[in-house]
Amino acid sequence: MDDAKNSCLGLIFDVQRYSIHDGPGIRTTVFFKGCPLKCWWCHNPEGIDSGKELMYFEYKCMHCGTCTHVCPMGAIEFDGIPIIRRSMCIACGSCSAVCPSDALKLIGREYTVGELMKEIERDVLYFDNSGGGVTFSGGEPLYQHEFLLEVLKECKKIDIHRTLDTSGFAPQEVLASVMDYVDLFLYDLKLIDEKEHIKYTGVSNAQIKENLHFLVDHGRAKDVIIRFPVIPEISDTADNVETLAEFISSMKGLKEIDLLPFHDVSEKYNRLDKDYKMTVHKSPSRERLLAIKGRLEGIGLYVKI
Numbered sequence: 001m002d003d004a005k006n007s008c009l010g011l012i013f014d015v016q017r018y019s020i021h022d023g024p025g026i027r028t029t030v031f032f033k034g035c036p037l038k039c040w041w042c043h044n045p046e047g048i049d050s051g052k053e054l055m056y057f058e059y060k061c062m063h064c065g066t067c068t069h070v071c072p073m074g075a076i077e078f079d080g081i082p083i084i085r086r087s088m089c090i091a092c093g094s095c096s097a098v099c100p101s102d103a104l105k106l107i108g109r110e111y112t113v114g115e116l117m118k119e120i121e122r123d124v125l126y127f128d129n130s131g132g133g134v135t136f137s138g139g140e141p142l143y144q145h146e147f148l149l150e151v152l153k154e155c156k157k158i159d160i161h162r163t164l165d166t167s168g169f170a171p172q173e174v175l176a177s178v179m180d181y182v183d184l185f186l187y188d189l190k191l192i193d194e195k196e197h198i199k200y201t202g203v204s205n206a207q208i209k210e211n212l213h214f215l216v217d218h219g220r221a222k223d224v225i226i227r228f229p230v231i232p233e234i235s236d237t238a239d240n241v242e243t244l245a246e247f248i249s250s251m252k253g254l255k256e257i258d259l260l261p262f263h264d265v266s267e268k269y270n271r272l273d274k275d276y277k278m279t280v281h282k283s284p285s286r287e288r289l290l291a292i293k294g295r296l297e298g299i300g301l302y303v304k305i
Ligand SMILES: C[S@@+](CC[C@H](N)C(=O)[O-])C[C@H]1O[C@@H](n2cnc3c(N)ncnc32)[C@H](O)[C@@H]1O
Pocket: 035, 041, 042, 043, 044, 137, 138, 139, 140, 141, 165, 166, 167, 168, 187, 188, 227, 228, 229, 230, 260, 261, 262, 263, 264, 265
């Protein structure tokens, strides 16, 4: 690997080994920081902001007050518990470094391509034995596409299977630049109506739809698994499921859709002092999931829950 590639940095918030839900076999899932969407239900809110940020785990806190004394910005007040003034925090990590109980965690770490490859290559034997590989998720991995592309190329060189878990929200040239290095796309479709999509994710879905057409038109339908987050009262409505079925039917060759039942993660939002807009906290019922499964099987898809 040349020095130029090794100096390209990516901001990663987690590397999960032995993952079995993000593509075939045993995988290492790399979570990229930064996402242009803000889905109300997102279970990885720590992946949305494109910079480093601080997470506070109240249940671990020993209320010692040490963190307040080391903050160079005076961003932590102490009133029995630490109160983080987010607007003053520069995410330097001084407080998390001294916290005796890991109640403060700095989210996001820079990796060079070489450093990330070392992590990925640790489990190459498991990948080979299980038909697994690496999955790039986040946040939105296409948001740091230059870094992603370099890592994809390195993985391809040593024949590691590569899955991209994506919202599909990126300029088409970005998708085109990485496409040939990706073996499998886990391509999310959340809401088909544009206004609803804007309301619940903050962005239009026009580019997402176009990009899926683009993959299909380039003969990649066989390498796409659609993922559908089943969010009660938002994406699981009869209208959305119907338009989803119609949209998928309008493209040839898509074979599989995975239903992802909503799970509630309100506590993660509290740890980041972020607003959690969801008012429904229950997962979808089994009956609703089976009804959606039936509808999508009706258009010839293999449906996994
Ligand atoms: C966190 S996203 C990251 C990849 C990419 N940004 C995307 O949206 O596809 C990974 C997957 O988690 C799903 N997801 C997000 N929040 C969820 C929740 N609360 N319950 C179930 N699935 C969720 C998304 O729909 C997506 O399929």
